[in-house]
Amino acid sequence: MDWRIIMATFKNGKIFLGTNATAFASAMNIQDGLVTHVGETSEVTDPDAIDLHGKTVLPGFIDPHTHPKYIADALHGVACTPPNVNSIKDMVAALKKSPAYGKDATTWIEGWGFDETKLAEHRSPNRDDLDAVSTTQPIFIYRSDCHSSVGNSRALELAGIDATTPNPVGGLIGHFADGRPNGYMKEVAATQLLITAKSSQSYNTDVQNMVNSSPHYLENGIVGIGELMGRFRPYDSMRLYQDAVYDGFKPKTAIYYVFDELMPGQVVTPTSDDQLRIAGIKLFMDGSISGQTAYNKQPYPSGQSGVLLADADKLKRAVWYATEHHLQLAVHAMGDAAVQLIIDITADLTPWLTDRPSIRIEHATLLSDEMLREINRARMNYALITQPIFFFAEDESYRQFLSASQFKNAYRINSMLNTTAMMALSSDAPCTPWAEPDSPFVAIYAAVTRKAANGDVVNLDEAITVPEAVLAYTNTAARAGGFTLNGQLQPKFAGDFVVLNEDIFSVPKEELKNVHVDQTWIGGTKVYQRS
Known part of the structure; x- marks a missing residue:
């Protein structure tokens, strides 16, 4: 898309700027794909200004941990x-x-x-x-x-x-x-x-499936995605995305390559293109709670403690590799023993990235008070990328496989928000048993109400507010994932935003999961309109 032809003024909106929980405007200008001004409708003189008719506007959502290739497969x-x-x-x-x-x-x-x-x-x-x-x-x-x-x-x-x-x-x-x-x-x-x-057997089919998945993101208001399963075999994920973008795939994408699949001597180099870039490497420490393979300090009812897929030496090698090549390190860790090992190995290390956290702890499902204190004391700059859709959709599994004390430490979103780490929300879609695994509104509903799909309330003291949840899907998600032009609607940031059918800040909490996107705009151009 040629941003040079885009000039647009918007007025009469309730525009959430994404800078903090209370910053709003009613008008904005976009030129060459970037926001150039935010202010009030009374300042607008452009006779062609687009009237938002009082609708609520948010920065486009960023899903920093998802699996687009899997989603492309799942959609068909x-x-x-x-x-x-x-x-x-x-x-x-x-x-x-x-x-x-x-x-x-x-x-x-x-x-x-x-x-x-x-x-x-x-x-x-x-x-x-x-x-x-x-x-x-x-x-x-x-x-x-x-x-x-x-x-x-x-x-x-x-x-x-x-x-x-x-x-x-x-x-x-x-x-x-x-x-x-x-x-x-x-x-x-x-x-x-x-x-x-x-x-x-089906590279061309894979490309077409990716292209066909683009509307799925746009109808959910998702303008940026983190591909957390980048691969080199049977083909390079970068090639897949390049071909898909050429054919019309629109979400901005950051690729994280799976560390275990790197060949000896292979070098992954970060890139900085806003549309499609290489951001980091991904290391699996353990499995999942519902599969009883997350690595926990207390055993499951079966007597097993889960699986440790990466020991201390492998984690150290991944840290060295990321440091040497200026990459972000995203580490999958659901169990408290797996998260603890990350903290033990990396807390006292000097961060190697300054534009975003050097280490992302993906999921961080079980966190004790002491672990949260260790994160606060750490020299390392962390991001905690977590997914409320899991306790929403899998409450029964968590209650079955975790002790009461473990369950109390599950998805401590409010506690994460109050650490020195960046806390961002994401989906890990489609990796949960829910028909809309990457709906930001279901995730926001879960984070705010702490209610599961079955009606159970999950650790209510870990609830956050609607503005905090929106910021975790926009501002913080963008900063944690290196989407440097996204997440905020203010001058020099991307003109990527969504127009909602309801005011997410005033609807009853029970209705949050029913909010939807009426329009999605990228660079000041409308790319999705709800029928």
């Missing part, structure tokens, strides 16, 4: 989530209604979002279950946490997985009692075996 896949899918029988029926069902043997049938604790059978689907859908078409289904997955016989065949295939480092290939692989691929390293087989 089958939602294997409640309320429509509550059993493996339901899942089989839903997959048979996929638009991909019945096509040729190279067309994958895809699904996402199952959680075995929510299925009537209280187990994960297996290859035999999926073979009831098709044995000629490959089938791939993500578990709700996007760490684990299931494939049918044809998918396993294409991935070269049989009874003799060794477990990848950090992953587990499930087996039946007779030794056959059962299709369940536990954790990212194992799931990637199926993803590689799927993606290697």
